Amino acid sequence: MPGAPLRGLRIVAVEQFGAGPFGTLQLADLGAEIIRLEDPSTGGDVGRYVSPGRQGTDSLYFDSFNRGKRSLLLDLKAPAGQEVLHRLIRDADAVYANLRGDVIRDLGLTYDVLGAINPAIVCVSLTAYGRDGERHNEAGYDPLIQAEAGWAALTGDPGGRPVKSGLSLADYTGGLMAALALLAAVLDARRTGHGRDVGVNLYDVALAMHNYRATWYLTAGVPGERTADASHPSIVPFQFFATSDGHIAVACAKEKFFGALVELMDLPSVAADPRFASFEARRQNRTALVAILSEEFPRRPTADWIRLLRGRVPVAPVRSMEAALDATELAHRAMLAAYRHPTLGEVTTVGLPIKMDGFTPVYRPAPSLDGDREVVLAAAGYGAVEIDDLRNRGAFGHG
Template identity: 35%
Template sequence: MTGSQCGRVLHVVSGCSVQFLHRHNGGRCSLVTRKFLTTASHQSERRSPLEGIRILDLTRVLAGPYCTMLFADLGADVIKVERPGAGDDTRSWGPPFKGTESAYFLSVNRNKKSIGVDLKTPKGAEIVKQLAGSCDVLIENYLPGKLGEMGLGYDDMKALVPRLVYCSISGYGQTGPYRSRAGYDVIASGVGGLMNITGPRDGDPCKVGVAMTDLSTGLYAFGATMVALHHRQQTGCGQYIDCNLLSTQVASLVNIASNYLNAGVEGKRHGTAHESIVPYQAFKTKDGEYMLVGAGNDKQFQLLCKRMDLPELLEDERFQQNKVRVANRDVLLPLIANRFETKTSSQWMQVLEGSGIPYGPVNNMQEVFSDPQVVHNGMIQEVQHPTAGTIRFPGPAVRYSLSQTVMPRPPPTLGQHTQEVLQGILGYSDMQLKQLIEAGVVQ
């Protein structure tokens, strides 16, 4: 399909196959058949659900690489384009390092291929255009307009590849007064209200321990791209997606935003406590550790009081419904806190076991990755890296009954797959590749 028009796609369903009748420009049609799994005929067949999808990854740092890693885990062929000689910024974000690789880079770049291409050179930009022609999706997180200056913006790509799904991730959006600002997680979390509601009740604003605004944006970008791929399957048309950290953060304020927009209640810092549920927070125990408990309804509060041997709280009118517990939190919480300090965390775990009350410890990293449920869920993956040796990382969070994530492959070294991609996909000769390397266009 050439030009800027999109073809039409008709669906003919037959058993576990769908035939796509694609009408090209000029009226010519071609019939493409894709097979889909059904529980009736493929109970035993398990495959990665995104096999056959190719992603051109022009992202670095966290939000974009996290998004593309989700695609890679599900079987998509992800080609990560990096700067020759430097690569993704996070390659130097350490210590700690594992061998020559930063632990940060290793965390979000598994199952990808790396090619080193200098986009600022005409030939480098041409390579990206050629690769886009063989890809389903392009994901980038440059400053708005920057790729357009190189001839790699959406309008440029749409003219060449109308079926391409093009996803841009930025700090504040492609238009508007902040479009030219650099976007980092901690800044967006401040502008978007998260930091103002995070931290001790009477303390300073705090950042979340991991970059949740970046990660949430990566998740939004992944979901949006999947929607666009579904739309293309129905229509034959690619489209442009605008994801940004600020909009993600504002959308993620959920109940705190609703409290303000609908009731005029300003968000506040509550430490580990909850704006609208009491008790629902961490309490210090006898051994100096912390236990989390939550009473999401009145029945759970009653169970908590019984398990903690606090029957007097059950008769107090100030605590019998959640709305009055919220109003009287300053009276109730010290009573519960004092009781928690009479036993160790392990003792409280035994007391609360099987109660139906949400509870758990505040774990450090060693405790997280030795937790029996974490181990049971298969959340630790181990692979061999060509320079770092044995590396481990948290595995995918989701399981499927008929599909599976790919067997994990190590994050790539810089330019590890340049030859494979340029020769295997674009058909470059040995001489062409040699000339590009010598000119510094690729690594």
């Protein structure tokens, strides 16, 4: 992969399902070598068995998170499996563990163990609630995090039920934060020669995503409240409106945008109304302003409003997932990833959202279960006799 910015970065990943794999997916697309260690006692990553689009131990779900990586079945509970892990660590930059905190310690995926083998190794743990503390042994999944961290209580219309995001955003942001932490620690380790433990957990990341709303509450006591139509808590208008045939998103984040909006919508009385003359005035008179705009937008279809407003007012149509994933549009944006999988056939998906001069990602299928054993072990210096011995001692499971 000429020009790949992360070429030469080697990561041993003990990851599963969505959060961890989403983080290393970005690193793999950028050229890092990701060696997945999969548990033979469970048949590998549970994501391999998620339908639709499953064929044996391969699935479109698994492929979406793991393209371009390697797979090695390895029983880390067996002494022989630990031997292989320690051999791999010698030439790795990081170990990336997406497990419960107690499991990470039990499997020896921490710096106090692995640093004795490779002092520069970075040991990243991505857990639900932390490596330590009273909840270190709890499993956590995206809906649990969104619920407990206050996201669901902020999502949806006032008076309605708590609502989870349509995407697994707690998982994805957790994985991205873990990948960022890994790169920061590896950069430091290459400078100093010393690695470290790095802890990221989904719950803390979800809390951090509250950002300015957390500042408002913790500093000024401003409570978190739902607002209608996905509106911003203070900027008005900054929300969805119904049109004659759908919905439109409007975001007047600057004074000039609001001025252009009322001009183009031919609302001179609104432009002259002191109740709407500033950010603060519009916030205090949100109900009145939104009522006026809610009467105007249904007079035209969404496409007409987009043609009228786009370029002077930040607007976007509310589209279905299918419309957003139009293949022609994705290709135009260099966001289309397509490749042939040996069992799943032609796979088309979204690609890396990072554009770098001189670099174009090369997309490859996710690995078959244990499909890279020979390559990975040979690169680690194992010969055929040693591999047979490891097999006999249960390094790769007993199946």
